[in-house]
Amino acid sequence: MIPRYSRPEMVAIWSPESKFRIWYEIEAHACDAMADIGVIPRENADAVWKAKDVEFDVVRIDEIEAVTKHDVIAFLTHLAEHVGSDEARFVHQGMTSSDVLDTCFNVQLVRAADILIADMDLLLAALKRRAIEHKDTVRVGRSHGIHAEPTTMGLTFARFYAEMDRNLTRLRTARDEVATGAISGAVGTFANIDPAVEEHVCGKLGLSPEPISTQVIPRDRHAAFFAALGVVASSIENVATEVRHMQRTEVLEGAEFFSAGQKGSSAMPHKKNPVLTENLTGLARTVRMAVIPAMENVTLWHERDISHSSVERAIGPDATITLDFALHRLTGVIDKMLIFPDNMMDNMNKFPGLVMSQRVLLALTQAGVSREDAYAMVQRNALKVWEERTDFQEELLGDADVVAALGADEIKEKFDMAYHTKHVDTIFKRVFG
Incomplete structure (x- = not known):
């Protein structure tokens, strides 16, 4: 996602540095577990931890990958440069690349979900505050865009609160859905690695062992995760659309805050456009772009093919970074939104009674x-x-x-x-x- 629609904390989760740090932790914890059960020497497992404070060189790893054409092998080669090739000879023993890639991806999704959940808590607080503030502020309700019967602005905020509260539950469920890891080997049978290694690594990373994996963690989990993000994005658009309608000149019952020095149009100085909520409408579409590809990733050949990989490298960062930005932006809109009760009554009485x-x-x-x-x-x-x-x-x-x-x-x-x-x-x- 472009910097314009990104916030640093979420971006950091998806940085190469963060990814390689997680890969390292998976490998190091796996070595610890293998040493504990006597599969590899303890001194070799301890040697891997010599790299615990290393800042892995992304450029160097890319150089190695340009030759190997394999990102995990490139990382393991770079790791051996830090801990020594002899000391590192047991790293990745009995594992397959997807043990690292899938477990890392789920760690990143869980961390992203934690940020989104915190974002949602802030949005809910803003919606509740505005609902209470305008509980008795009467406005006309509309169906099909036409005046229907009286309601209140507080009820408008309250229904958006209820919708976002349901979305909070969805985000928590989505987080739990992907909070699994797999260190089960080439086809998920643990043929060359003990299940205890998986349990140890997952425990250290805050995950649960995947009950049954192939070479990969089942992608129905990820489909559910991104579907939840798509629903949240649609709810953001729902709120944004209401604000945009309220700001129309003929309605003008509410408006985005217009800051000092802000300009609305390069041609028309009088303009005060709902640019933030229009932007949110577009960002919601961007998040939803991840939903169908994530569902299509559920279908893989036999124990695994790689068709899902390129999709996830794109939608993982893009969907979570965009949704984080959108939730933060919507919270600001709600927090500072201008409400015009007199205009609400004027509209109510446009066709008196x-x-x-x-x-x-x-x-x-x-x-x-x-x-x-x-x-x-x-x-x-x-x-x-x-x-x-x-x-x-x-x-x-x-x-x-x-x-x-x-x-x-x-x-x-x-x-x-x-x-x-x-x-x-x-x-x-x-x-x-």
């Missing part, structure tokens, strides 16, 4: 009018408001059939805004406890 149509409909049916007749009575008055920009309550009060069924006082009572917000506290208790 229309949002109360269902309540009048129900009152008429409860008064004994058939639903078909009640609907026709309400709709004819509502359409007049649409066409002539009159007041819905006044139209109803001028309709003899409606007045005969309900009376003027009951008609007026049906326009009480508090009716629509009376259960907000109940909903908040469900969401926030």
Whole structure:
């Protein structure tokens, strides 16, 4: 992922230096375990730890790989340069490259998930704070982009909180899904290495041994991981789209914070565009690009082919780095978002009273009018408001059939805004406890 959409902590997980450090730890811990069970001499295992403070030379490893055409062999050759070829002769004994590559990849995914989980915690805190702040800030709810009935801005924030809270659960599940390692040899049978080595290495790295592997860890785990990231990205886009709609000139119920010195357009100085949430919409697409390839990686030939490798080298860093950036950006948007309650009421009253149509409909049916007749009575008055920009309550009060069924006082009572917000506290208790 390009630096523009990257944050240092997540990028560091995917750096060559970090990767080679994990490879080293896998090999060193494996040597320890083999020494413990008497497979290799203890002094050789101890010698490997001479490199524990070494900064592995990425350029040198690349030089070796240019000759060997094999990244793990290149690393092992470089490791032997540090610890001595004789001392290193038992390194990687009974192992295959995927024991190192797959276990390392899962360590990286787990560490990435930990950052994403922390990101989500911060986003949830921001959404909760804004939900409580605007619990009673009334705005019009919309379906199909058209005014429906009153709701509150607090409920809007609360539903996004609930969605992201579900995503937090998904991220934790995804983390657990990939928190496995395999040190099981060429086809997963432990023919040349004791299962105790796998248990030791996984324990040291915070992983669980994969119950059954081939040459690789099963890729359904990774498919589930990246699918979870795709869902989180879609939720980010969901929130971003709402903010973008709210910032439209004709709506202007909320807006991204516009900082001092910020410019909106190179051509039009008046512009204040929702650039952050537009950016988030695009970043969500980038994260979702990883989902289908990850699912296609599930299918491998027999005990393993290498078709998954190039995909994972790309989607591992790109999806996690992008999602980390997107979560951080969305948290900033929510934290500083401007809310315009007066505009919310102006929009609510653009067609005065229309949002109360269902309540009048129900009152008429409860008064004994058939639903078909009640609907026709309400709709004819509502359409007049649409066409002539009159007041819905006044139209109803001028309709003899409606007045005969309900009376003027009951008609007026049906326009009480508090009716629509009376259960907000109940909903908040469900969401926030």
